[in-house]
Amino acid sequence: MSFKKDFEPGDQYDDNNIVCPHCGYQRLADFEDNGEDVFDDECEECGKEFVHHATIWITYVSRKPKD
Numbered sequence: 080m081s082f083k084k085d086f087e088p089g090d091q092y093d094d095n096n097i098v099c100p101h102c103g104y105q106r107l108a109d110f111e112d113n114g115e116d117v118f119d120d121e122c123e124e125c126g127k128e129f130v131h132h133a134t135i136w137i138t139y140v141s142r143k144p145k146d
């Protein structure tokens with residue numbers, strides 16, 4: 080299983096930043112960027128429009144039970 084299956088060719092992705100697909104400009108993601116809905120966005124650097132959404136990874140954690 081590949082975790083990249085939701086990405087399409089040309090998608091930009093980063094753990095901490097919203098990356099402009101036009102010029103590659105990165106801005107730090109805000110709390111309001113953390114939705115899985117698609118947001119319309121505009122690059123602060125080149126001014127072009129793009130869309131972004133957040134993908135939430137699921138991490139399974141297991142440990143031994145405490146006595």
Ligand SMILES: [Zn+2]
Binds near residue numbers: 100101104122126
């Ligand atoms: Zn840009």
